[in-house]
Amino acid sequence: MPSELREAxxxxxxxxxxxxxxxxxxxxxxxxxxxxxxxxGDEAKRFFLVQxxxxxxxxxxxxxxxxxxxxxxxxxxxxxxxxxxxxxxYPVRASAIxxxxxxxxxxxxxxxxxxxxxxxxxxxxxxxSMRLRRMIKEIDDLTLQSATGRVAGYLCGKSMFNGQVRxxxxxxxxxxxxxxxxxxxxxxxxxxxSNFTSQGLVKVKGGHIEILDVEGLRKHAESSGICGQHIxxxx
Numbered sequence: 001m002p003s004e005l006r007e008a009x010x011x012x013x014x015x016x017x018x019x020x021x022x023x024x025x026x027x028x029x030x031x032x033x034x035x036x037x038x039x040x041g042d043e044a045k046r047f048f049l050v051q052x053x054x055x056x057x058x059x060x061x062x063x064x065x066x067x068x069x070x071x072x073x074x075x076x077x078x079x080x081x082x083x084x085x086x087x088x089x090y091p092v093r094a095s096a097i098x099x100x101x102x103x104x105x106x107x108x109x110x111x112x113x114x115x116x117x118x119x120x121x122x123x124x125x126x127x128x129s130m131r132l133r134r135m136i137k138e139i140d141d142l143t144l145q146s147a148t149g150r151v152a153g154y155l156c157g158k159s160m161f162n163g164q165v166r167x168x169x170x171x172x173x174x175x176x177x178x179x180x181x182x183x184x185x186x187x188x189x190x191x192x193x194s195n196f197t198s199q200g201l202v203k204v205k206g207g208h209i210e211i212l213d214v215e216g217l218r219k220h221a222e223s224s225g226i227c228g229q230h231i232x233x234x235x
Contacts, residue, residue, distance in 0.1 A: 005103065008049050010077050010127070013119040025109035031096035044088035046104040047080040053100030056177055057092045068180035071097070071173050081128050083107035097177060147184040151192045152220035154182060155202065159211050167214070171207040196220075 005011045005022055014022065029048075031037060037048070040059060048055070055072040069092055072078045082088040088107070114121045145153070158169055171178060179189035196202045201217045203210040211217060 004051055005049070008075060008077060010049075010080065010120070010123060013123060014113075014117060018113055018117060018120075021113060022105060022110065025106040026103050029102045029104050031100040031102070033096055033098050035096050037094040037096070037102070038090050040090055040093050042090050044079060044082040044085070044090045045107055047077060047083065047107055047110070048094075049077045049103040049105065050074050051101040051103060054097040054173065055100060055102070056095050056097050058095070058180070059092050066180060067183070068177055071177060071181060073172070077127075080105075080107075080110075080124060081131075083111045097174065147182070147188055148192050148195075148220060150182045150184065151189060152196075152217055154178075155196075155209065155211070156218055156221040158209070159214060159217070165211075165214055167212075168208065168210045171209060175207070 005019055005026075006014075011019060011022060028051075029037070031053075037055065038044075050072050052074055054074075055078065056068055057070045057072065057078065058066050058068045060066055070078070078094075079090060082090070114124065159165055159167070161169075173181070175189060176186045179186045182189065184192070193202065193204050196217065197204055199213075199216065201211070201213045201220075203212055
């Protein structure tokens with residue numbers, strides 16, 4: 001666990017003694033597909049680092065429809081901002097996508113450690129700031145952009161890797177979850193992919209996507225003003 005903790009951005013500035021303290025206040029959790037980690041409204045005593053797999057953060061609407069807020073992938077933390085609340089509770093439901101392994105960290109103990117580590121404290125604040133900016137951008141996208149533009153923007157962003165265009169990739173997130181993350185219905189998401197296929201822009205086989213016409217796909221995204229600034233479900 002210590003080496004895995006060290007690789008996480010949040011813990012990377014801790015010295016060995018501090019890292020050992022984090023290890024002692026942590027525990028490992030393993031979840032099966034669709035198993036809940038916590039429910040919205042549960043007391044937030046811990047935050048989490050995903051070691052393997054993906055965690056879906058979601059809320060239910062009044063009519064019972066699920067809205068995926070975020071998909072957290074390996075190497076990323078979530079729920080750490082709640083440690084700064086007086087009476088924290090989780091605002092969303094967290095559940096596993098496939099098999100998941102996490103590290104749970106005691107929030108109160110880590111808050112005590114933050115008082116001793118200015119660098120780590122600033123990292124938490126910086127991460128909160130970036131997430132806030134991303135949420136504001138998402139509100140703009142969801143309010144102003146079409147469903148086609150959002151899907152095109154997502155594919156446009158996924159086609160870039162380390163600054164280079166890649167013509168093929170696998171979707172790490174189930175299509176139904178991805179559709180919810182992009183705020184489109186699953187059938188609408190499938191229809192958009194089908195339209196892109198008929199236009200010769202992409203080729204879809206299961207979860208494998210091949211980009212056939214990068215510029216054509218980019219035009220769809222740019223017409224919505226979001227190419228390269230897509231909503232990412234794999235943040």
